[in-house]
Structure formats: structure tokens, C-alpha cells
Amino acid sequence: MAAIAEEETVKKEDEPLVMVNQEEDEYDSKERVLQKYFLQEWNLVKSLLDAIVSNGRVSDPSSVHKIRSILDKYQEQGQLLEPYLESIVSPLMHIVRSRTIELGVESDEILEIIKPICIIIYSLVTVCGYKTVIKFFPHQVSDLELAVSLLEKCHHTSSATSLRQESTGEMEAKCVMLLWLYILVLVPFDISTVDTSITNNTNLNDLELTPLVSRILGFCKDYLSTAGPMRTMAGLVLSRLLTRPDMTKAFMRFVGWTHEVLSSVTEDVLHHFQLLGAVESLAAIFKAGSRKLLLDAIPVVWNDTLTLYKSSTASRSPLLRKYLMKLTQRIGLTALPHRLPSWRYVGRSTSLNVALNKTGQIDQGNYVVNDGSSNLTQVIDVSQDEEDMDVPEIVEEIIEMLLSGLRDMDTVVRWSAAKGIGRITSRLTSSLAEEVLSSVSELFSPGEGDGSWHGGCLALAELARRGLLLPASLSKVVPFIVKALHYDVRRGPHSVGSHVRDAAAYVCWAFGRAYYHEEMKSILEHLAPHLLTVACYDREVNCRRAAAAAFQENVGRQGNYPHGIDIINTADYFSLASRVNSYLDVAVFIAKYEGYLFPFVDDLLDRKICHWDKGLRELAAEALSSLVKYDPEYFASVVMEKLIPCTLSSDLCMRHGATLATGELVLALHKCNYALSSDKQKTLAGVVPSIEKARLYRGKGGEIMRAAVSRFIECISVFNVTLSEKIKRSLLDTLNENLRHPNSQIQNAAVQALKYFVQAYLLVDDKVMGDVLSKYLSMLSDPNVSARRGSALAIGVLPFKFLASRWRNVLLKLCGCCTIEENPEDTDAEARVNAVKGLVAVCETLINGRTDSVTSLMEEDFSLFLLIKNEVMMTLFKALDDYSVDNRGDVGSWVREAALDGLENCTYMLCKRDLACFSGRAEKNSTEFVKQQFINEFVKNNQDFPLFDENLATCLIGGIVKQAVEKMDKLREAAANVLHRILYNQMVYIPHIPFRDKLEEIVPKEADAKWVVPTYSYPRFVQLLQFGCYSRHLLSGLVISIGGLQDSLKRVSLSALLDYLQGSINRQCMLSGDILWILQQYKKCDRVIIPTLKSIEILFSKKIFLNLEAQRTTFCAGVLDSLAFELKGSKDFSKLYAGIALLGYVASVPDPINTRAFSHLLTFLSHRFPKIRKASAEQVYLVLLQNESLVGEDKMEKAIEVVSETCWDGDMDTAKHKRLELCDFLGLDVGPVSKNIDGASSKSSNKKLVDLDENASYSSLVESSGF
Amino acid sequence: MGLLSIIRKIKRKEKEMRILMVGLDNSGKTTIVLKINGEDTSVISPTLGFNIKTITYQKYTLNIWDVGGQKTIRSYWRNYFEQTDGLIWVVDSSDLRRLDDCKMELDNLLKEERLSGSSLLILANKQDIKGALTPEEIAKVLNLEAMDKSRHWKIVGCSAFTGQGLLEGFDWLVQDIASRIYMLD
């Protein structure tokens, strides 16, 4: 349309402004991205296609799969491909056609050519839809016969696989050929003239059908009985073929055939497909054919349809019912004369006509125009003949069936029925249409199920879209729609109705599109609050978006709806994606406009506060409170009065939601500085006691209520609602009870509440404060873990005044709770985590309280800091080494994480104090008193040395970097972040950190937190291996990663280490020393030892350490010592495997120490585990091959023979025997193989070792391994 | 299927129009299609069958079905009726002898109820030829005024050679269809 396109720009201004086009949703942006992407991929597709075209076939099958996988990505964006379709489809179909002509249909090769091509074409069909693709199929008359022959050939092939990815193209070829036929049967020539099989001497009159037609009918009928996509396509072919003017006979025969199929229902599966195919094809035929042709067939077909619909077969098959619905409506449309009813509403053409008239004036005027609807708005006058129209009897039955389809339990059926109702009604008289509408309205009665409501909505939307729902009737249906917008029916623990709400939004959307804005204005005013309520508060994202889309459609067409544009801009597709955002931001924004606040509040109160979804109730309570600011008075009176009785409701959801909501409300009122009357305060004070009195903590809902009650207490405490002493006591009891609850959420809620409660109500009475603290301190050693967990946290939130007098005791007690409990029965990681948290919190409270309290600790001041340094921080360092595990895994990691955090905070406390002292000292003109004080303190405490000294700094950094290279992502990240904060702390500079510059280089200030990414963090941290003060800390973490079980982490950490070592002998030496240190430090601690052994093994395999001169012997000896100790008695396979491998490596080293390793290795040949025997035999074999000097050339052959020919994992005695033989022969000393558990020899033998130099260390080995 | 996917579907559907182009043979249908598509119009042979062209115009995709007009083919026209949004009837304004024929075929076509909902554009083609009748004269001969009141129609003079009038005609057709397409199937 080049010529037109050119002028288009000029014309723009005249373009009718039909609608505000706001459809840029997420979908469109996705489309844009894909579009860009496709342009890139198109080049690949194009080059693959070019190769296919130039070869005249697919020579590389993988190209087909490549193309298909690219195309598949555009499944929902088919229109992107459309501009390219012609250049894909035409050349491919050309190949199909020309190669068939060239090779002849008889050849077998042709099938092999077309199958892969059809795979490509068929994937286009699935992506873009068949209608778009077949436009580019050739359709010359001569192709018809060719396509029929090809299809016949395909017809007999069958696919070996049902997996699409593996398809070899049989199914695709059938489909493509059927679709080709679908367009070819349109050729406007008598088929008999095309059919070459009709020779001149065939007497045409003798033939019922031409052979070509018979062939088509034959395989189409076959395909109608299949399960694949060919069924639908065959139906399409038939619908066009049989409705041709020259096919009347064939049509009648086919209808006869379908009658047989429809009326002989059996249980057979194949027959079921045939049934589906027959009904589907009839529906297609009734869609394509002209009325004249079809009228005669109606009685039989309708009768079959009706009978079938009532059968049990149909009741079992939604698909069959769907096709029956389609067929029914098509029959109806055939039975009713086509016309546009004059009573129809045609509101929306106005602006167009105005625009058209404008264009008309510009033109030269060489045209005549008649516009049917020149009466612009609506035509309701009913002409006489229309009312007189007689409606065929079956139409009534048809409508009835469609109405029942609206109630169907399956969505697809309801959809079909709704469309049918819409189409049929458009051909009815206004009074009949009225009846349809009233029948549809009946679907919205209380007795009907959700299916009916859904179907009813769909039908209303269809009627509105077609202008069949007159403005006069709108007011009748709007109440139903409003109800449907909020439809939500509890069913068991959940509810149903989101599909109804979605469909109701669809109705509103359709209204917006259909009605002229005058008619719609008042309706929209009525609907808007409901639509926006759903948009903000629906639980389901699709409903929120649907309601917003409907609102947008209406506002867009209304033009100047109050605040419409602002609301649309806020409640858009993206902002509604998150429920939290919808509830707390979007809704709050909208509520500021008039008319929305009360409907919003009502929805929250009536439907969301008591929702079955607990999370939603919590959110609703918060949402409610976020609206308080708009009308505090209303909330304090009306809303609160509604809510408070509900806290005692017998429905758990209701009382839970109401309790939470009341609390949040009070909090929000507090924020508005709203003063509650003392009456109100009294009522609020009574809420929790009443709940307890009603014993609502019991049963299933008890836990839920407990957390809510805590939150409620928190809220009234913040508000400082007046409480009687009795109630105070009772609320404290409640909180204490919740504190020792095993559920951590309840516990946390209680702690949170306690924090505000004690501040508001308990600070006055010394005795009460003392009692409370004593109680919690004693709970710290309660046998009940929950009590321990809760009390530690509780102490953490107590204010300074509670702690002041007994601070030392509190700290020490908490320190004790941080370490792993002695009694294994008592161990509890959560209790320790809480103790760590509580401990640090108490330190903070004490330090902060010290500065702003008169009862300061002046004297005790310094001892507090010393305690923090010497006890608290040491405790935290110990906690950083908490590697306890239980059935949940590495639970110690929680403790370590809390400890990291605590160490950071304590560091700041100490450094601040150091700084204060320092600047105090520097203060020249301070008063004499302070000076004196200072000097005293100085002398007393040796204050020349800072609290935070280099030693502490080294331990701190060492502890952190160790965590930064271990195996848990979360901890590594946390550790790196702590380090970052310590290095660049704003409040106080952290001094005395060794190699600070290097650390700042490794952890740069401006790093965008990429610490979770191992390839980012490991190469940086391994640099610290250079510094003796950090290297051992770091290495003890690093080995866990290198020798651990996660492959990717292993790879990254190892390569970081290898890069670090690269070529540096010094670094290797230092590392070897550090490794030996770890082996010493973590003796028999398998958590560390096994990964360390594995790490050494890996390093050996990379030739690390093996080329060192002097260090090698020391290192190998150290490793052998460790192995002797570690492997003894070990039953851990991975440890044993790693150990054996290490022995192998050392035995192969050209160093006298190899003999010692070899001897040790040989002992495993008679280990009690067959697998270990086998593994060591393999190792021995390798050693022999590599290290000939070990045994001497002469014995080599024999040794290898023994090792390789013995079945080591077989019989134990044989193994023992063979081992002895081997040792004997090699002249190696060996103890008799005894019956001890290890299978290693237990007594030393008389024979002397070959190598006397090694004698000493060998005997030490013998000793230490308990030979 | 939720509202959002329905909206997507409906919007897509609203942008597609199916246009059927018929008229006596030699009236210039194929030439017109080629012209608006910016293709060469110098070598043209009678259409023995049909052509489908997809053209985008503004935000719409037009699927234009150009069916041959020879007498033997005309009885098959109705195979192409299904779901037609717009009908274009092309008249050779210089072929005075066959105007009766032309009127008869058009009348037949308009009786077809499956086309009753579609907008009708009559293109009085070949205006460039001397002696061609004006659109007003053609309208009179074809007695267009007598047409059913519910039909949206318009006649435009044009020439497939010069391109004159084509834009105007198509523009009217597209806008007319667009104005009611939201309630079409």
C-alpha cells in the first residue's frame, strides 16, 4: 500500500479520535523486546532457509530444529513473524510443489523431502495461526490433484514418536497438506474438470462423486477419527469442499454419514474421536455454508445434536459439549434469517461519522455516500415486520440449550455458549431478546453455582459488545455485575470465585466499549468504586488487573471522568502486580479522591479482614490503618465499633483479622495524634482480657490468635492506652506466656510487644522491674528450650532501668547461653542465636543508657567495657565457631551469622569508647575534676592500651574473612558486607587493623555488592593468604570450599587459589605450612579434616607442593603423620578415599619418604571394607607404574601381576593373603593381618625395614596407628 | 481464559479485516491490488482463480481476496463470502456495453445474506479513459440509491493506472469497518 502509505502522514489530523489508546501494558513491552530480539535471530533463520532453498531440500536436519526452536519463542507474539511469513512460506511451498512435480508422487524420496519442510511450516502454523500462514500457500488449479496425491501418500505413514521434539515430520506433513487442501478446494472451477482420472470415456453421469472428491472425502473421514490436530483440519477442508456449489450430492452424503456417527454412540475410544470429529466438522460446515444449502439438513442434524447433548457421553466430555454448543449456535444462525436488528444499540459510530463528514468536504466530491446509521446514536424504533417475523420453532430449543451451556461446569463450554447467545440474539426481535436477557439474569440468583455466575457474565458481555443490551436494561443488570465483582464463596479452607470476578470485570470492559458515554456516565459512577475496590484489594492479580483494565477502558472513553487519568496512571498493570503495593500504595492513593474511601473500608471490613488467607488478613489490617489518615474520626468511631465485637467472633478468621485490624487502627490513630475518649480506651483495654476469658487461644486457631494479641498489645502500648493495674498484670502474663511458646513467630511478636509494653507501663515500679528481670534470667536456664529462646530475646528489649543494677550478672548469664550447651539433649541453635542477639542488644542498651541516665554507671563504666571486650567478644568469637548441625542441616550458621553481626556492633562500642577517652585526654581545658577522674581511671586500668587493640582487630578480621570464604552463600555475603562496613565506618574509624590498605584494596569502598558471586569474592579474599596474621583463618575457611561437595564452588575457589599460587615458591611454602597447621589444629574434626585432605589431593594433582625442595619432605611427613592419626579407625569413606589418594601421591614422590607412604598404603589392601581394598589396590598399581625405583625393576613385573590380578574387593582372606605375599616379596615389613576392626595389622613384625633412615619415622607411624 | 487474554485477542481481531474484491472480468481488480501494494502493473493477465494479498493500512491488516471475474468463475464467488468485512465491487467505467451485466451481477451479490453485514465500496475504475462514465453516472445506472437502507456503501471514481481515488476509497472502507468491527465476529 505504498501509494496510500505516503499520503497517510498528511491525513493524520483527520483521523477520528475514536479512543484513548492505552494498551501499553507489560505484554506490549515484552513484545518490543522480542521484536528487537527477533530481528537478530531472523538472520540465522534466513541463512538456514537460504541453504534449504538452494539445495531444494533440507540437507542438515539440525537446521529444522534450530529454526523451530527460534520460532517457538514467539508463541504468543505471532504477529511479529507475520512480516516475514511470506519469505518463509512461499519458497518452502515452492520446493514442495516443484520437487513433487520433478520426482513424481510415486517416488519415495519425495516424502523424505517434504517432511522436514513441513515441520518448519507447521511450527509457523502453531505460532501464527493457520489462517495467516495459508495465505501464502500456492493455489493454482493444477495443485489440487498434486496435493491430494501427496496427502494420500502421507496418510499411510505414521510417526514413531509422540514427542514433538523428536518428530520426524509425519504429523506435520499431514497437517500442512490438509491446510493446503483447505485453500485449494476454493478453486473456482468444477472439480470434475480438474480431475485427470476422469478419462474421456468415463461416463460422468454414472459417477456419484468424481474420483478426486471421493479420495478427499475418504481420508478426511479417517482424520475425523483421530486425536491429533488433523481432526480439526480435516473438518475445515470438508467445510469448504462440501459447501461448494458443485458438491451438493457429496454434502448430502456426508450429512448422512454424520447422522450415522452421531446416532450410534458407543463407549469405544476411537468412536469418541470420530464423534468429536463429526460434530466439529458439522459446526465448520454450518459456519461456511449458505443457508439455502443447509436448511434441509437442519432437522436431522438438530435432532441428533439435541439427543447427543443429553447423553451420558456428552456429560463426560467437555470438548464434545463445546463442539455441540458451537454446532447449536450455527444451526440457530442458519435457521434465523440474517439481519441487523434495527433495535440494536449503535452508540459508538458517532465520532467516526463526524470525522468522515469532514473528509468528505475536503475531497473533490466525486462520490455518493450512504450511511445506514445516519441517525447517529441509537435506533430503537421497532419496525412492524420485525415483530411479525416468525421464529422457527427450533430456535427456542436452541436458545434453551445455549442457556444451559452457560451453566456448564466447564469454562470452554460456557464460553462457546455465551458467544452463541450473543450471535443468536443479534437476529432476534427485541421482545425475544428481552426474554433471553431475563433468562440470563436468572443465572445470577443465589441458588446458582459459580459456573452460572461466570457464564452469566460472559453472556452479558457478549450481548453488550454487540449492542444487544439496550441502555434501558443496563440498570437492571448492573446490580448483578456489582455482586459478581465481589463474588467469593468460601469452600472448605479456600474459596472460589476469582473467575467470576474476572468475568464481571470483562462485562464492565465490554460496557465501556459498547456504550455512548452519555448512557455510560451514571453507570460508571456506580461501577467505579467497585471496580477500583477489586483493582486494589482482590486477592488475585489477574482480577486486580482485569478490574483496572475495565476501569481504564471506561475512563478512556468517557474522556473527563473525575481523576480518571490520575487513577489509571497509578493503578497500572505493573503497580498492581504486587498485592502489597496494591493494598498499601495504590489503594491509599486512590482513596484520597472523593467517593472511594468508604467503599474501600467496607470491602476491607466485610470481605478482607475475615478472609481465609491469613496473609491477606494481615495485609488488610495494615491497609485499613493506612486509610485512617483520611478520616480519623470515622475510623475511631464507626470502624472501631464495628471491629471490636468481631474480636470475639466464633469464626477464627474473623476474630483474628478484627484483633489485628483494631490494633493497627489504634496505632494509626496514634500517628494522627488522635485522642481517644476514655470510654474508647476502656473498651480497648478490655479486648485482650475478653478474648482470654472466652478461651479463644484454644484449639487450632490458638496460635494464630496469640500472635495477633501480641501485636494488639504492642499497638495499644505505643498509643499508651490507659490500663488498670489488673489489666497490666494480665497483659504481662499474656506476653510472658507467649514468650515461651515454641512457635517463633508468636515468640517474636511477644518480644516486639514487650518492648513497648514495658516502656509504657512498667518503668515506674522498681519492684516490678526487678521481678521481671529475675523471671527472665531464671528462664534462661529453663529446661524448656522455648523458654530459653524467648527469655534471651526478651532481656534484649528491656530498657536500661531494668538492667542497670544487675548488668554484670545479666551479661555473664547471657554469655553462658551463647556457647554450645554441655548436655547434648539441651542443645538448641535457636536458643543460642537468641542469646547472641540478646547479649548484643543488652550491651547496646547499657552503653546508651549510661549516657542518658542519671543513675549512670560512672564507676562501673570502664569495667563494663572491659567485660564487653573480655567476655562478650570472646563469647562471640566462640559463637563464630559454632558449626553444629542437626537434621535441618548447618544450624550453627544461624549462630555464626548473629555472631558476625554482634562482633561488628561490639567493635563499634569499643572503638567509640577508645575515641572518647582519647579525645578526653586531648581536651586541655577540661575541668580539674574530670582530669583527675581520668587520671585515676588511667592509672587504674592501664588505659594507655586501647580496648580495641591490634590483637582484637586481627582476630576480628580473621574471623570475618574465614566466614567470607566458606560454603554458604548467605554467610559469605554477610561476612563481606560486615567487613565493608567495618573498613568504611562513618561513625567511628576502626583502628589497628593489620594490612588495612590491602584489605581496602580487596574490599573496595564503591563495590556494588557482588559478594554472593563466588568468581568475584574468592580471587579477592585468597590474596590474604600472603599475610601470616590472616592466612590460617582464611585457609581454614577456604579448604571447606575447595574440598567441599558443591562442584561450582569447588571449581571457583580452587581456581582462585591456583591463580594466587601461580609460580610462586614462597606462596606455596607458606601455604604448606598453614595446611599442616590446620591438620594439627583440627585433629579428628572431620568437618575440616576431610575437606582439607581433599584439598591437598587436588593440589597434589595440580603438582602443587611436589616440586618444592626442602619443604616437600617436611610437608609430606606432616601429611603422613596426620594421615596415620586420622585414618586410624575411620569409617568415613570419603576420608579413607582421600587418605589413600594422598598416600599414593606421596608414595610416588622421588623422595625417601615415599616408602613410608607406600607401606601405609599397602596396609589398606586388607582393609575390612572391600571398596577400600579395591581403591588402595588401584592406588598401589598406579604408584608402581610411576615409581619404579620403589621396588626395583626386577620385582616390578611380579608386583604388578599380583596387584592387578587379585580380586581385592572379593574374599577378605584372599586379600590378606595376597597382601602378605606382596609385602613379603617386596621385602616390606608387615604386621600379621589380624582380626582387628581396621583390618590393618596390629602387631609389629620381626622383619626389618629396607630403608633404615626411615626407620624412626616408620616406627612412629606404627606406634601412632596402634599397630 | 481471563479478561486480559480476551482483551488481547479482541484487540488483535479488531485490527484484521477481510476484504473481498469482485466485479466483472477485465474491470481492473488485480491491477488495483497491485497498484495499492506499490507493485508493477504493466503486465497483467486475467485471474484464473484468486489471489490473497495482505496489506497493512494504518493500524489495520487488510486481507484482500481478489477473485477472478470471468463468467465461469462467478458462480464460485460465494465460496469466498464467509466472514467478509468489506466488499469492493470494481466496475470498468469505460465498458458501457457490459454495464447491464455488471448491474445484474451486483444485484445478485447483494442478495447474498452472508454479505449483508459488510460495507460496500464501489470503485468506478478506469476514469483515466476518455469517455468513461463518472461515478455519479455509474451510480445511476446501477441504481445504487435503491439499495437496502441498512447497507453502508460508497462509490468512488478511480484509476488503477494513475492511482487516483484509490486511497479515498480504501480509507472510507477501512474506517467504516473499523467503526463497527468491535461487534463483529
Ligand SMILES: Nc1nc2c(ncn2[C@@H]2O[C@H](COP(=O)(O)OP(=O)(O)OP(=O)(O)O)[C@@H](O)[C@H]2O)c(=O)[nH]1
Ligand atoms: N486504462 C486503464 N486500464 C486499466 C485500468 N485498470 C486496469 N486496466 C487494464 O484492464 C485490464 C484488466 O485488468 P485486470 O486487473 O486483469 O482485471 P481483473 O478485474 O483482475 O480481471 P479478471 O482477473 O479477469 O477478473 C488490464 O489490461 C489492465 O491493464 C485503469 O484504471 N485504466
Ligand SMILES: [Mg+2]
Ligand atoms: Mg484479476
